[in-house]
Amino acid sequence: MTLLIQYMLIFASVLLLVALGGCFSEHSGVINIGLEGIMVFGALGGALVMKYLPDGASAATVIFLSIAAAMLLGMVYSLLLAVAAINFKADQTLVGTAMNLLGTAAATVFVKAMNTAENPDNVSSTIQYINAKKAFIVDLGGFEFNWFMLLALILLVVSYVLLYKTKFGLRLQACGEHPQAADSVGINVYKMRYAGVMISGLLGGIGGLVYITAGVSEWKFENGVAGFGFLALAVMIFGQWKPIRIALAALLFGLFRSLSNVYTGFDFLASLNIPSSIYNMLPYIISLVVLALTSGKSHAPKAEGIPYDKGSR
Amino acid sequence: MEAKKHTPFLRRPVVQTLLASLICILLGLLIGYIALLLINPAGAWDAIVVIVKNFWKYSAQSAQLKYLGNTLVKAAPLLMCSLSVLFAYKVGLFNIGAAGQYVAGAGAALYCALGLHMPWYVCMLAGALAGALLGCLSGMLKAYRNVNEVISCIMLNWISLYLVNSLLTTVKDPTSPYTLNLAVANPGALIPSLGLEKLFTNNKYVTIAIPLAVIITVLIWVLLEKTKLGYELKATGLNKNAAKYCGMREKYNIILTMGIAGALAGIGASMYFLSGFEEWSCTQSSVPAMGFNGIAAAFLGGLNPIGAIFSSFFIQHITNGGAYVDKTMYCSQISDFISAVIIYLCGFVLFFKHCMNRFMDRREEKALRKEEQAK
Numbered sequence: 073m074t075l076l077i078q079y080m081l082i083f084a085s086v087l088l089l090v091a092l093g094g095c096f097s098e099h100s101g102v103i104n105i106g107l108e109g110i111m112v113f114g115a116l117g118g119a120l121v122m123k124y125l126p127d128g129a130s131a132a133t134v135i136f137l138s139i140a141a142a143m144l145l146g147m148v149y150s151l152l153l154a155v156a157a158i159n160f161k162a163d164q165t166l167v168g169t170a171m172n173l174l175g176t177a178a179a180t181v182f183v184k185a186m187n188t189a190e191n192p193d194n195v196s197s198t199i200q201y202i203n204a205k206k207a208f209i210v211d212l213g214g215f216e217f218n219w220f221m222l223l224a225l226i227l228l229v230v231s232y233v234l235l236y237k238t239k240f241g242l243r244l245q246a247c248g249e250h251p252q253a254a255d256s257v258g259i260n261v262y263k264m265r266y267a268g269v270m271i272s273g274l275l276g277g278i279g280g281l282v283y284i285t286a287g288v289s290e291w292k293f294e295n296g297v298a299g300f301g302f303l304a305l306a307v308m309i310f311g312q313w314k315p316i317r318i319a320l321a322a323l324l325f326g327l328f329r330s331l332s333n334v335y336t337g338f339d340f341l342a343s344l345n346i347p348s349s350i351y352n353m354l355p356y357i358i359s360l361v362v363l364a365l366t367s368g369k370s371h372a373p374k375a376e377g378i379p380y381d382k383g384s385r
Numbered sequence: 386m387e388a389k390k391h392t393p394f395l396r397r398p399v400v401q402t403l404l405a406s407l408i409c410i411l412l413g414l415l416i417g418y419i420a421l422l423l424i425n426p427a428g429a430w431d432a433i434v435v436i437v438k439n440f441w442k443y444s445a446q447s448a449q450l451k452y453l454g455n456t457l458v459k460a461a462p463l464l465m466c467s468l469s470v471l472f473a474y475k476v477g478l479f480n481i482g483a484a485g486q487y488v489a490g491a492g493a494a495l496y497c498a499l500g501l502h503m504p505w506y507v508c509m510l511a512g513a514l515a516g517a518l519l520g521c522l523s524g525m526l527k528a529y530r531n532v533n534e535v536i537s538c539i540m541l542n543w544i545s546l547y548l549v550n551s552l553l554t555t556v557k558d559p560t561s562p563y564t565l566n567l568a569v570a571n572p573g574a575l576i577p578s579l580g581l582e583k584l585f586t587n588n589k590y591v592t593i594a595i596p597l598a599v600i601i602t603v604l605i606w607v608l609l610e611k612t613k614l615g616y617e618l619k620a621t622g623l624n625k626n627a628a629k630y631c632g633m634r635e636k637y638n639i640i641l642t643m644g645i646a647g648a649l650a651g652i653g654a655s656m657y658f659l660s661g662f663e664e665w666s667c668t669q670s671s672v673p674a675m676g677f678n679g680i681a682a683a684f685l686g687g688l689n690p691i692g693a694i695f696s697s698f699f700i701q702h703i704t705n706g707g708a709y710v711d712k713t714m715y716c717s718q719i720s721d722f723i724s725a726v727i728i729y730l731c732g733f734v735l736f737f738k739h740c741m742n743r744f745m746d747r748r749e750e751k752a753l754r755k756e757e758q759a760k
Contacts, residue, residue: 160736162735165535166479166684166732173681173721173724173728174722174729177718180716180718181420181424181718181719184718188713197716294718295670296671299542299671305536353544356541357544360540363532363533363540370531
């Protein structure tokens with residue numbers, strides 16, 4: 073049971089972080105499909121830091137540096153979307169898809185080159201961080217509490233306050249609903265949208281780092297992030313772009329995702345003899361059903377996806 | 386009445402699209418070259434040349450033709466996937482589910498071939514129907530429940546992957562994760578080649594699938610440009626509400642379009658797996674890249690069926706070329722990297738066209754000013 077809750081919270085943290093990132097970006101008016109690519113890059117940054125930190129480094133150093141690296145790389149990568157969508161008015165869905173493919177390909181090429189440079193026989197795209205990962209975990213009497221769960225909770229509160237209780241957040245939302253009106257009162261829509269996309273890069277990067285350290289001590293970058301970024305997008309839409317609802321949706325999806333890992337531990341479920349592929353499909357089927365039921369009155373930010381042109385009405 | 390104005394060369398949309406795609410390709414190759422230089426400057430130039438040359442690296446013409454055949458075998462399904470993406474895009478839908486529809490098609494085709502022992506045309510039909518079913522599902526979710534098609538397609542991609550993996554486990558080789566070899570288990574399911582393989586030095590994987598893909602491309606072009614249905618679909622894509630106001634059934638059009646797009650991807654999968662080139666690995670954990678490369682080929686071809694023929698061939702050409710890079714220095718994923726950069730740059734096509742128009746505007750202004758001064 074503790075394993076189920078552990079996995080549920082960790083996967084929920086990943087989904088929460090990435091969905092919050094997508095939420096910020098879409099509130100500012102830029103559709104961010106490229107969350108998978110951002111996650112891969114954030115994961116790459118964190119993994120590199122964890123790999124190269126000396127073994128004796130304190131837990132706090134490991135945590136802070138790897139999170140910082142993940143945030144930085146995620147933000148830099150999200151700039152690709154920002155520049156293309158905001159300055160060059162590119163099709164945001166296309167750029168996002170390109171970023172997903174580019175993220176996995178670039179990370180694989182980089183990791184393979186790095187591994188081959190260290191050891192010519194090593195042609196894998198795996199990075200290991202067995203020792204560094206231990207810094208994140210605190211054993212609370214059998215329950216492995218991961219600092220990332222706390223981080224996700226803190227960032228959830230920060231996001232809620234930022235989005236609804238500060239000038240910045242309200243102006244950000246205005247840029248996604250009616251950028252022309254926002255522009256007319258003096259808000260710089262371009263800057264706001266850049267901020268939205270970069271925040272999504274920051275959060276997505278941390279989400280990627282959390283994903284690759286969830287339960288495993290090495291990661292094969294050829295796999296990218298196995299579709300988790302898109303699951304986070306579904307969480308965001310299910311949560312109707314509101315942080316609290318996103319958190320609840322993330323918990324729900326995290327539960328189903330973790331079930332596929334731990335169902336053998338439950339005698340009740342094991343006796344039902346459901347094939348493992350059904351458990352694998354369960355998060356996606358549930359997402360589809362949930363989306364089918366709730367998208368009818370979906371209130372996406374009205375001006376999302378439309379490149380902002382100062383000259384238009 | 387004024388005589389028809391002669392449109393300058395650089396203003397013609399076809400020329401602009403072609404030039405924009407060429408710019409994307411050249412820039413993509415350049416960025417790939419820079420990446421190779423950063424990894425290991427020693428072999429960078431050779432590596433990029435090898436990627437671009439692909440089968441030309443063989444000096445004997447028979448070897449060249451044989452490996453050209455290999456490229457074509459993979460370019461045909463890629464062409465079908467790119468048609469799937471561009472067809473849906475005409476109605477304003479981003480069919481990222483081409484990968485899942487490809488998987489569904491492969492599953493249906495292979496199961497019919499290996500499990501039900503059907504001849505190839507039945508298997509191909511099954512593949513098309515499976516892909517169409519998946520596409521229609523996304524279309525119905527979009528039309529009736531307003532579910533964003535990108536998300537529903539991604540979910541269906543993963544669901545179909547797991548379903549097909551478990552389905553094809555029933556017809557696989559007991560000792561390996563791959564499905565049974567078609568030539569051994571059911572030769573009647575292999576797509577016939579009608580003598581085409583002789584043109585490619587007896588490359589037994591070259592089949593009539595390749596000319597069939599080109600024929601289907603032309604049919605799709607005719608459907609989009611010359612039929613009433615095509616006009617309705619494009620109108621729905623340009624302005625859903627205006628189309629509805631004119632009496633076009635936009636829900637029906639959306640579902641039909643996604644269904645056709647799904648069928649195209651499913652046919653592509655049948656073409657690939659029924660040629661015997663590769664078996665399906667029942668333990669694969671991610672959706673095959675063919676569907677996503679179809680997105681690249683669709684946009685690189687300027688979202689035009691005829692353009693998609695050339696762009697699909699090009700993308701497959703450099704993907705196959707990537708397998709020849711010196712493995713001690715680089716990895717074959719470098720061509721995936723280049724393809725991804727090219728798709729990213731395709732997003733800037735509007736900007737490139739804008740630049741071309743600005744350039745032409747300035748030239749015309751200069752010419753007008755000279756005329757004024759001369760007067």
